[in-house]
Amino acid sequence: MAMTPSPIIKHQAIAAKVLNELMNSIGNCEKCLILAEEDWKISDNTVVKPDIVFICDEPNDKYITKAPEIWIACDNGKTNIFTHEGEIKQSKLAA
Numbered sequence: 001m002a003m004t005p006s007p008i009i010k011h012q013a014i015a016a017k018v019l020n021e022l023m024n025s026i027g028n029c030e031k032c033l034i035l036a037e038e039d040w041k042i043s044d045n046t047v048v049k050p051d052i053v054f055i056c057d058e059p060n061d062k063y064i065t066k067a068p069e070i071w072i073a074c075d076n077g078k079t080n081i082f083t084h085e086g087e088i089k090q091s092k093l094a095a
Helices: 009-025
Strands: 032-036 040-043 046-048 052-056 070-075 078-083 086-092
Touching: 009 032, 009 052, 009 070
Parallel strands: none
Antiparallel strands: 032 052, 040 046, 052 070, 070 078, 078 086
């Protein structure tokens, strides 16, 4: 069994800022969730864990089963935002 180490502090600080902004932007939508590092089961042999996801109407309460509306990867001080169509934005954030 192999395990990946936790992200570094700077990574987590950037992800927390992005998560906070998204949480503030969705308002009181009861069907929408913003989650950090949640398993997304793409297939029986493929599970990924994006840094942040924005999901709506997820039928499963254990892991994500359908493509998120938006998923975000924070990497080396850059934040990459993706939708079903692909990458929509890359920005540089400071922790």
